[in-house]
Amino acid sequence: xxxxxxxxxxxxxxxxxxxxxxxxxxxxxxxxxxxxxxxxxxxxxxxxxxxxxxxxxxxxxxxxxxxxxxxxxxxxxxxxxxxxxxxxxxxxxxxxxxxxxxxxxxxxxxxxxxxxxxxxxxxxxxxxxxxxxxxxxxxxxxxxxxxxxxxxxxxxxxxxxxxxxxxxxxxxxxxxxxxxxxxxxxxxxxxxxxxxxxxxxxxxxxxxxxxxxx
Amino acid sequence: xxxxxxxxxxxxxxxxxxxxxxxxxxxxxxxxxxxxxxxxxxxxxxxxxxxxxxxxxxxxxxxxxxxxxxxxxxxxxxxxxxxxxxxxxxxxxxxxxxxxxxxxxxxxxxxxxxxxxxxxxxxxxxxxxxxxxxxxx
Numbered sequence: 249x250x251x252x253x254x255x256x257x258x259x260x261x262x263x264x265x266x267x268x269x270x271x272x273x274x275x276x277x278x279x280x281x282x283x284x285x286x287x288x289x290x291x292x293x294x295x296x297x298x299x300x301x302x303x304x305x306x307x308x309x310x311x312x313x314x315x316x317x318x319x320x321x322x323x324x325x326x327x328x329x330x331x332x333x334x335x336x337x338x339x340x341x342x343x344x345x346x347x348x349x350x351x352x353x354x355x356x357x358x359x360x361x362x363x364x365x366x367x368x369x370x371x372x373x374x375x376x377x378x379x380x381x382x383x384x385x386x387x388x389x390x391x392x393x394x395x396x397x398x399x400x401x402x403x404x405x406x407x408x409x410x411x412x413x414x415x416x417x418x419x420x421x422x423x424x425x426x427x428x429x430x431x432x433x434x435x436x437x438x439x440x441x442x443x444x445x446x447x448x449x450x451x452x453x454x455x456x457x458x459x460x461x462x
Numbered sequence: 463x464x465x466x467x468x469x470x471x472x473x474x475x476x477x478x479x480x481x482x483x484x485x486x487x488x489x490x491x492x493x494x495x496x497x498x499x500x501x502x503x504x505x506x507x508x509x510x511x512x513x514x515x516x517x518x519x520x521x522x523x524x525x526x527x528x529x530x531x532x533x534x535x536x537x538x539x540x541x542x543x544x545x546x547x548x549x550x551x552x553x554x555x556x557x558x559x560x561x562x563x564x565x566x567x568x569x570x571x572x573x574x575x576x577x578x579x580x581x582x583x584x585x586x587x588x589x590x591x592x593x594x595x596x597x598x599x
Contacts, residue, residue: 326483326563327498328598365571367526368494371597427523443553445469 250306250316251299255279257312258288266333275331279313281338287313289336296322296331305347305382306339316379318345343379346414348372351404351421355391359424364395370421373401377411390422398423464507465533466556474550475535484563490597492528493570495577503590504557505566507533513567513587520580525572530565531558560590 258276260269266276275293280286289312299307300322309317317336325332339345350372360366373386386404393399401417480502490496510529517527533556540551560566567584569577581594 324598326485326488328595365523365525367571443473444467446473447469447471 250308251295251302251304252308252310253291253295253299253317255289255291255309255311255313258290261288270330270332275334277334277336279309279317279336279338284338289313291334293331296334300331303384305384306379307336309336315339316341318347318379339379341379344376344410345379345382346374346376347382348374349383349386352385352387353422354387354389354405357390357393357424359393359395359397362395363426364424365427366390366393366422366424368422370415370419373404373413373415373421375407375411375413375415377408381408381411383408388421390424393422393424395424395426464511464556466507467532467534470536473536473553474538478535478559480559480561482561484561487530487565488563490565490568490595492530493526493568494597495569495572495574495581496530496565496595496597497567497581497584497588497592498595499560499562499564499566499588500591500593502559502561504535504537505531505533505560505589506537507556507558509587509589510558510566513584516587517567517569517580517584520583521569521572521576524576526570528568528570530568531560533558535559565595566592 255277256274258269260266269276269290270293273293274290275296277289277291278286279289300319304319306316306318309315316339318339319334320337321335322331323333324330337345351368351370353366353368357364357366375386377383383406387406388399388403389405390399398420399422400420401413401415403421404413407413484499488498510531510533514527514529521527535557536553537555537557538551539554540546566588567581569580572580578594585592585594
């Protein structure tokens with residue numbers, strides 16, 4: 249059961265009007281998709297924040313627009329305190345959608361116990377999945393990951409039925425490497441330049457000449 | 463050795479003003495935890511390096527530290543007991559211009575408890591107020 253969002257149509261556009269809307273406790277949003285005209289909407293700020301807290305990906309619209317919509321993009325402010333704008337994509341029940349799903353690592357790896365570092369290089373992957381089985385997270389078991397070993401998207405354990413991975417399946421998601429702290433220290437000590445090179449040579453020369461004259 | 467640009471167009475910069483919040487570099491991208499500036503200011507290359515050393519010594523190769531800021535701005539000063547005038551002073555140090563919201567450091571491959579302690583040590587070195595943030599989504 250997806251959350252219901254009450255939406256109103258929006259006639260005023262632009263930065264000033266949108267800021268005024270946000271001050272009144274509502275948010276600007278846009279609904280598009282399925283080859284229909286995009287519709288400018290506004291929705292209650294606390295409603296969308298609650299839906300996002302519950303991990304909603306699909307919402308039911310009520311009011312100026314109806315039907316199901318995918319939360320395609322949510323814009324946050326700098327400090328992740330307030331939602332600024334929401335992009336909604338029209339979808340039908342049972343339709344397949346393309347979505348970015350975060351990847352979470354599970355278990356303690358063999359390599360980490362032997363002194364290696366677990367480095368996660370990719371934190372989310374793009375998948376095509378039916379609307380009713382969109383996962384909140386995908387999991388990757390790192391239990392058998394040894395030193396110099398790596399895991400790819402093919403190793404994901406809980407891909408929903410009928411879902412296809414659109415990102416590169418062979419791309420390294422997580423690997424286990426030995427720490428290289430000593431090398432870093434050495435590299436940091438090298439290259440002690442007093443002042444950087446000035447690109448505009450001609451002008452630098454002129455300045456120097458000027459100083460000499462003084 | 464503190465960070466510094468390799469090549470610059472001009473040796474000296476104007477002071478400038480820090481207006482508004484960060485609109486880039488404000489999300490945790492590489493690691494799982496980040497140290498986010500809550501207020502704006504200049505962070506010198508020496509301070510960035512001091513933070514890096516403090517964090518690396520604590521994590522001792524267990525995780526990976528990412529430094530997300532670079533000192534692009536040269537800060538000049540006039541020597542003591544010098545009469546005013548005679549032009550702009552000489553570059554003294556390099557600093558990164560930090561807007562509120564900028565992620566200064568990121569940490570990956572460590573547990574949350576260790577990340578908290580590490581970032582607290584790092585925060586003590588910073589001349590501005592900072593906070594610990596986690597990766598979102």
